[in-house]
Every structure is written in structure tokens, then in C-alpha cells.
Amino acid sequence: MKLNTILIIEDEKPNADRLKRLLLKLRPVVEIVSVEESVASSVAWLTTHEHPDLIMMDIRLADGLSFEIFNQIEVKCPVIFTTAYDEYAVKAFKYNSIDYLLKPVEEEELDTALKSYENILEKIPMVSTAIEGLMNYMQPKEYRKRFLLAHREGYKAVLINDISFFCTELGVCKAILNNGNVEVVPQTLEELEKQLDPALFFRANRQFIIHIDSVSQVYNLFNNKLKVEIKKHSDIEVIISREKAPLFKSWMEY
Secondary structure: OOOOEEEEEOOOHHHHHHHHHHHHHHOOOOEEEEEEOOHHHHHHHHHHOOOOOEEEEEOEEOOEEOHHHHHHOOOOOOEEEEEOOHHHHHHHOOOOEEEEEEOOOOHHHHHHHHHHHHHHHHHOOOOOOHHHHHHHHOOOOOOOOEEEEEEOOEEEEEEHHHEEEEEEEOOEEEEEEOOOOEEEOOOOHHHHHHHOOOOOEEEOOOOEEEEHHHEEEEEEOHHHOEEEEEOOEEEEEEEEOOOOHHHHHHHHHO
16 A cells, blocks of 8 residues: 555645645655645535545644644544644644644655655555555554563552653663652563553653653753753753654643
């Protein structure tokens, strides 16, 4: 299954033209089926046409927020949101979203977002259409609530809400509990990122996944980076990159 068709929803022509140019450069065989400029025209187009494989959707349109589209019609395909405003980042992931790109959209970031879509396609079972499979794959799921970890000659349960953060050190993944205890978990951070509720846990960087209630203070650093201080662990510095900083701030405010 391949990415064949893309609908662009963008009310500023220079941005739409740039997006078309980048998409066709990165995926020359893809067909841009239409460029719509408003909530109303997007609803009309989606009502009268077969839905594309993917939608590139700006959030602020001339006649309102594009989230309104989802209130008027069932959108049967995944979406990559594009916007100049980072305050909608968390909300965007409630609406078929597989990624969220800040304007001006950069070629490398767009390519990464498209690869995320294609990687999901490779993992889904063979179904009648790529869209059906992808949407099934993206359905809300049950997130991990506990771990059953080896303990002495048996096992013990560790609840998710008792965990302050996860970190990896020398290839070993550890859960740091609120009481200061350290437990080794068999999963990698990449595996945990898929199993943990994104409303509670944030992948800060390659080394840390942090619980929202563990954040004590957040400091601005140079180049728009952030430093996060963890409760009871002021000696640990968790650095958020410039690219992730808007998502982190939206996550903390949600």
C-alpha cells in the first residue's frame, strides 16, 4: 500500500503553493487532488468526493478553525496538521492526526511526517483499503496501567501512577518511582512511548519519558530550548529541544 492522493486545506496561497512544491518533490508520484481554502469548501469537497489517503490541513482558516470540519462530516483518512500557532498541538491529536507541523513547513520535517504515515501503513494488516487499515490502527486504545516486574522469587506490580519518569542508561530502561525507588523494566523507551497514555507521559528526548505530575519547574534555555526540573530530582536535567518545546508547553497546559 502506498501514499497516492493528498488533499491540501490551506487558506493562504503562498503556503499552499509551497506545500504542493515540497510534497511533489518528496513524493513525485503523489496526486494533489484539490486545494481547499475554508471549512465550508472542505466540507463540500469531502462530501462529494472519495476521501484521499491523507489530508494536509491548516488549523486556522478564513471561516474558522479546521476542527469544525470534523464536527460536520466524518473524515475517513488521517491528517497532518500545519499551523503557525502551537497552542493547538495537543487538541490536534484528537482529530485523526498523525503529525503536527509548524509553519513555515520545512522539507525535512515534512518528509519525517510522511514517513510516519508510511511506517504505519507497513504495520497494519492487509485490508480492503489503506485508509480503512490506517484508521483502524489509529483508533483509541487502552494504555498500560501497570507493570508486573520480577521481584525476589516472584513478581510485584508497579502502577503507572506511581512512576515519576522513565530513563535509559547504558541500554537499560528504568522506571523512577515517586518514592525514589528504581525499577528496571524490560521495554525500551520507544516501546513505552506507544504503551503509555500521551495525556500523562511525554517523550522529552532520547533519554527521558516524564509523567506530567513529576514536572516541578520549566526554564527557558538558549535557542528556544527548555530545561525541565523533576520533583525530588533537582540534580537531573531534562532538556527539551527547540522543535519539541511548543508541543511540551501545549501538553503541560492541556
